[in-house]
Amino acid sequence: MVKTLYFSLETRGNNHVIDITGEVERKVSQSGITNGIVNVFSPGSTSGITTIEYESGAVSDLQAAIERLVPSNIEYRHNLRWGDGNGHSHVRAALLGASFTVPLVNGRLALGTWQQIVFVDFDNRPRHRNVVVQVVGE
Ligand code: ZN
Numbered sequence: 391m392v393k394t395l396y397f398s399l400e401t402r403g404n405n406h407v408i409d410i411t412g413e414v415e416r417k418v419s420q421s422g423i424t425n426g427i428v429n430v431f432s433p434g435s436t437s438g439i440t441t442i443e444y445e446s447g448a449v450s451d452l453q454a455a456i457e458r459l460v461p462s463n464i465e466y467r468h469n470l471r472w473g474d475g476n477g478h479s480h481v482r483a484a485l486l487g488a489s490f491t492v493p494l495v496n497g498r499l500a501l502g503t504w505q506q507i508v509f510v511d512f513d514n515r516p517r518h519r520n521v522v523v524q525v526v527g528e
Contacts (some may be wrong), residue, residue, distance in 0.1 A: 392526050393421035399519045401437075401511035405453045405482075409444040410521065411506045415499060417523040424497040426527015431489040433522060436479035436513040438486030444506035456482055456512075479512040486510060494527055 395417040399408060414430055432439050442448050459482075466477020490507055493500040501507070511517055 391423055391528055392524065393423060395420060395523045395525070397521055397523070399509060399521065401509070401513075401517050401519055403511050403513040403515045403517055405456055406511045407442070407444075407449045407452065408509045408511070409506045410439075410509045411444075411499075411501070413521070414507055414523055418494060418499065418525055419497075421523075421525040423494065423525045423527045426494050426525060427491055428494050428499060429489055429491045429522075429524045429526070430507060431522040431524065432509060432519065434483070434488070434517075434519060436476055436483050437509065437511050437517075437519060438483050438488055439490045439507065439509055439521075440486055441490060441501070441505050442508055443504040444508060449508075452510075456510075460485065462514075474514075476512075476514045479514055482510075482512040486512075494525065 397413045430439050460478050462478045468477035469475055
């Protein structure tokens with residue numbers, strides 16, 4: 391069986407990291423599926439999904455690492471072409487990836503105790519975002 395569910399988020403942009411574990415768990419519970427895999431997907435070219443221990447230190451470390459890897463204060467060809475100033479956002483999103491998949495075992499996501507699912511908005515402005523949760527299993 392395949393069930394596709396959605397939820398939305400308001401973000402601040404600029405590397406805003408949001409813990410979406412609870413929302414994903416609610417959607418999986420609504421799906422009625424208890425064993426299989428869960429794919430969490432962000433349909434957007436300036437956002438990504440990953441996991442981290444969601445505490446302020448680790449979140450700050452991730453944000454700082456992203457800034458070091460893909461600085462916001464250098465030139466991007468995308469900005470010359472489109473003028474929207476978010477060339478760094480697109481590159482960051484491409485590196486992080488738009489989805490995350492986790493096994494679903496007996497009704498529970500097989501996450502580690504300190505492992506949360508996070509949505510990261512790399513755009514250079516606040517955004518309204520939709521997230522897709524697709525559950526495949528029985
Ligand atoms: Zn752009």
